[in-house]
Amino acid sequence: MMGRRPLLPFAFFLHFFASLFSPALPWLSLIMFDSDVTQYPVMPLRDVVIFPGMVAPLVVGRKKSARALEYAMKERSLIFLVTQKDARIEDPEPEHLYGCGVLASVMQLLRLPDGTIKALIEGKRRAIVEAYSNDEEFFYADVRYAEDQQTESVELPVYNRELKQVFERYAKIEKNIPVEVIKSVAVLENPGLRVDLICSHLRLGTEEKQDILEILALPDRIRRVLEILYRKLEQHELEKSIDIRVKKKMNESQRHYYLNEKVKEIQSEMGQAGDDLDDLQEALKKKDLPESVREKADRELGKLRAMPPMSAETTVVRNYLETIISLPWLEKEDASIDIEEAEDILNQDHYGLKKPKERILEYLAVQTQVEKLNGPILCLVGPPGVGKTSVCKSIARAMNRKFVRLSLGGVRDEAEIRGHRRTYIGAMPGKIIHSMQKAEVINPVFCLDEVDKMSVDFRGDPSSALLEVLDPEQNYAFNDHYLDLDYDLSEVFFIATANNLHGIPLPLQDRMEIIRLNGYTEEDKLEIAERFLAPKQLGLNGFQEDDIQFTKEAVLEIIRRYTREAGVRNLERTLAAVCRKIARDRLKKKEPTRKYQLSDQSVGEYLGVPKYRFGLAEKHDAIGLVTGLAWTEVGGELLQIESVLMPGTGKMTVTGKLGDVMQESAQAALSYVRSRSMRLGLDADFYQQLDIHVHVPEGAIPKDGPSAGITMATSIVSALLKYPVNRHLAMTGEITLRGRVLPIGGLTEKLLAAKRGNITHILLPGENKRDLEEVPARIRESLDITFVDHVDDVLTKALILPKGEELFKDVSLESILKNVALSSHNTTIQQ
Template sequence: MAVLTLPLLPLRDMVLFPHMVAPLFVGRKKSIHALSAAMNDDRRVFLTSQAEANVDDPEEKDLAAVGCVGRVLQLLKLPDGTVKALVEGDCRARMLACEETEEGFFRVEVESLEDTGVQPSEAQALVRAVMESYREYASVNKKTSSETLDAIEAILDPSHLSDAVAAQFSFKISDKQQLLETENLSERMLLLVNLIRTETEIFTMDQKIRSRVKKQMEKNQRHYYLNEQIRAIRKEMGDAEDALEEIEVLEGRLEEKQPSEEAEAKVRAEIRKLKMMSPMSAEATVVRNYVDWILDLPWNELSELSSDLDEAEGVLNADHYGLEKPKERILEYLAVQSLVQKIRGPILCFVGPPGVGKTSLARSVARATGREYVRLSLGGVRDEAEIRGHRRTYIGAMPGKIIQCLKKAGTRNPVFCLDEVDKMSMDFRGDPSAALLEVLDPEQNATFNDHYLDLDYDLSEILFITTANTLHDIPLPLQDRMEIIRISGYTEIEKYHIAKEHLIPKQIVRHGLEAPQIHFTRNAVYHIIRHHTREAGVRNLERELASVCRKVARDLVRGSGKPPFSIDVAAVRKYLGADQYRFGRVEKEHYVGTVTGLAWTQTGGELLTIETVLMPGKGEVTVTGKLGDVMKESARAAVSYVRFRSEDFGIDPDFYKEKDLHIHFPEGAVPKDGPSAGIAICTALVSSLTGRPVDRNVAMTGEITLRGRALPIGGLREKVLAAHRGGIEKILFPKENSKDLKDIPASVLRSVQLISVSHMDEVLELALLPLEPQKKKRKKI
């Protein structure tokens, strides 16, 4: 064996075999110097592999002892300072000694290695085995070119053949190094055959995986293909630890949550699906979200309910002034609850004008009963899916708002406030009010079925409270499922107490003030109520009080004044400006043909002035004031009744032939409608036709028949409160509405005279004043 002294070139992640030509990119200074030394000598260099590829400055212990003597065929210096070398392997060699030169590279003594242990007949058999293995691999791997296969088959020398074939494979570095170090040719070729067969099996399995993925892949969906490939690889290798951990977490949550039997069966079925999916697939995300929704819902969590009536009454009284009926109903519910183990949650509907405290009352009910509180605004909801959820077949499907709010509440028995139930509408996406029927029906909501969950959920433990401004905008089937509690407007006294006990303290805190710094006098509060607000509730009152507090805060910061600030009537006029409304719209004089009527609006009761005038003409009747069909019909009925009873009233029966009648409702820009102005229109007509003035202190409400009978109306309480606010002293109302007097506050009944009437004759007797002496001489019209 010849001994040679050659420069050493360490190789990273590579093994060079004899007869193998390989390009090398050299960047280390030591290696560049080694190549330069080889080029200056006979171009030969010793190439051996590093044990660890990440070692930048290897020592002798980091290098393999057996390597390959190679010849540098070409050397090219690149612009970045690195060198590209083309090297051809010559023979195997073992490193005997290693010495570092002044340039920093190693110069080593090596001896060449000869092949041993092979017989000609055995060598022929081994060559055949190697070629058969290689051909089998080439038949599987279509990337192997026929030229390469022909070139290898032309090699006759067994040693050369084994090195040439080994150079074609991407074996592990340790396997290649073992092939290089094996001097016994028989052992080397047997090892090579085993490695080729192993590589063939791996490639075949990879092809099976790819084939399985392609069958499951939709055409041109590369992302889906990659996910399925990961799935197939996981299935072959059994590497699904992360997915298994996630599934174990879900199963643990299921055991802890203990939902209904139906829900548990559903979750277990979905978890079984999840086990078969790749965690990265879109379908797995959909399944996981579905399971999470089911497990996040409160199936057994219940709030501990309070049954202390005194404490509950104290909470309700502290939060709200008045509202006796709703408070009484809540206390009744608590009393029954304390006697019965389980009571189905009632469906209460608070109906009243804006600002009377319907929503805040629902929050107080939650405090009084010890329940959680959730609120869902239904204003503008048009889609049925907002209530019952989307089916899971839709992209981005979610449960309905009912289920979402229950997840937020975290308990099965919260106070659930469905706000503005009368503001729902319908379109091509469905009727959400119809979807609410199942939610609000005590006979059905124990098995409420959300489209997304597709399983029954018990809503019977929930205390539902709905709010609405008007009852007639709620569909009748929905009304039938609710207990209606009307909350009318507040009287001045109630507004004053609400302002002093609730609104003013709240606004003082909100604006950074303290109670000793600002004081509202009684007259100032009443002045704001009478001259700066006109409403049934207290929302605008709160805004005006907030405006005063803001201006006080500004003066305090600027130093324009010193606390305490006393807010009297003068201060209110200074801060809020001129009066917005005239308190008490009663006429100053008794006019002919002018009657004060009473109207109901969504914001409470209003005074409604009705004027009639008589003009020469041909009997035309004109009705103006932006009226609805109902009020126009009331006007026609009143005219017909007056013509029918003209002789009884002392009116010329032929008046309509020579006179035109004009009936007008001022504030023409405001729409007006409703069946309650008949007797007022009739009174105004009789007044104009007889010349008798109408008592300015009298207001009236009621519908009229063609026979003169006064028909009952709705909203008496709101109308009476409006008359009280306007300074009316006497109110005429249909006798059949006498049952509604119990709803009117006692303080109002003491200051306003309420007279029930059943016929138009009674109305005219009470409302019309006698003719003045000089007018009695006039002829009949």
């Protein structure tokens, strides 16, 4: 519901003429109004105050208010209108309403198509609330009539005449007061009606109008309104005098400065004569800037002084100068590097990560010997949760430099890197310059997080914009579109992070040195949980160090059955969940000092049913079932591949939501098996009587990659020859039609998955032998690793043959020709 400007229809004049005769007919007022406490329906008002004698239209949307109006119209009763203290409250209670309001009559009521009600009401008299009562339909109020308290002093007639004269002066400068109101105020002699009529047409706030409504002493009310009218007349005179003084200072060539001079005069009258442009100039003088930047800033400041203050371009130039002032140009932090201290910091903050730590310490060692290192940018690549960003923070701490981080995930607009050109309102610098503003020095450690998550669309390629940022031969003069100045980024120590290299364009990779952070082993996670995560979560959840004891078995159970990740982020969340449940258990049992020991058997009591099936080696050697090794973004996984044979016509089916690469691997595996059929003891046309179904379980998970070829070939051969596969063995590698085994990636993650799954024997492509040095020694030593170059070697080592049998048979040339002829004959018959 909302109020509008009051109108003066014929009903107001009826009320007016009735009031003229009321002194002669005192009995009339006794008949119309009772002085006792009476109950009336209540309608709260928002942002509007109704005065006695005021006729106003109201649009009512709230259901309670609509029912109160309909009741008053039906029963021909008055309704109590009272203003809310806070207009934002949709369903007000009695404590949200003022204590003084107006009793009004409902003159007209019209229901609109949208469900709201348009009502025409007329204020009758003031009333004060004694008590509220709540009905299901609407509020009721017990109100007491508030009569105007008139004194017998001579002041009242004087105030009445003064009010009439001052309002006439005010009406001449206020153009929005209707002529009918001016005439009504002139002919009214009743001081109460006159002052209420004037108040209903003054531009005042809701609270100020409510204050006037609550003044019952008539002389005080008139005096208050006179003060408001005098104040508005003085404001008008002041504005008029300012206009005159400004116009005197102007000539024909200075007319466009009119608004600027007027603002200065207003500030002078208010005691705010300070000029913001002088403050900008002073800030530029104090700022240590390169000469070319200072010249540009001085030109822009001179341009700003010549602009009208209300011009749209004024804001653009002012923001540009403030950006120059807030940027570090020559401010440099004294960063001393102590290699031993840096190594201690890295070891304190992170467990493991031996190779990344060595490369970082080498970088810092060179940094201490040269003034400026123009080497490649470091890029930490690894699965989520392995500590890439926290390593960057540790590097900043080791170098005694400030640390800033910029997340590039989801960035698809080149302007977010290079900034927007200052050709429109709202332009701003790019994220690089904005981050340097936060750094406040020109040599921070700058982390470009999630650099592989940038996208390309019609707004440009943000990765291309990063080429200039990360190239040591170019970034000494980085040009942001908003600044349009060369900004030196050569002192910044940039470090990028990514989950995988596939999302980083090759030109960008060329400017970075890749440091891989592989997933943690179970032993690593156990150490990290005991040293870092468990003590941290105990403190965050309000426990002492010895309140909860996490046994090694319990932590291993959480790692294996409740988390599936290469890092430790979910492990920390799960430990926090255990702490929360134990905290609740302590409060529930009212045992605040109880100590807890978490074992592997009690983990399920707090965490429920395990979320993941722990990937273990099969319990029995099976025909057609082979364990492969796969790489995912959360680390390595065991991949079970199974094949079955059915009578058919030679059709091959591959299922398990596989990508194109794995579909092709399956076809290549079958072609290899067909090419070796005779040596394997199979008929040349064996595939024509069989259908082969190759399936990779967990079909809801997309799987793709060039590392399952030899696994599929082994599964198919096992199903055809009915030889089981060694359950303790896992393999990975791609296959060619000639049976060669091609190298794979993600070796460390795959071996970690094998170790976790109790696999003891691994078959790897021979070309991956050089990559074995990157695998932690304790993982290499715990596995029996065999390198193979041909699928024949894979089959020989994977299949379990009966004692005395050989896998490959010696085949004579005569047998080969016979089988070829038989195969051709069968094909002819089928055609």
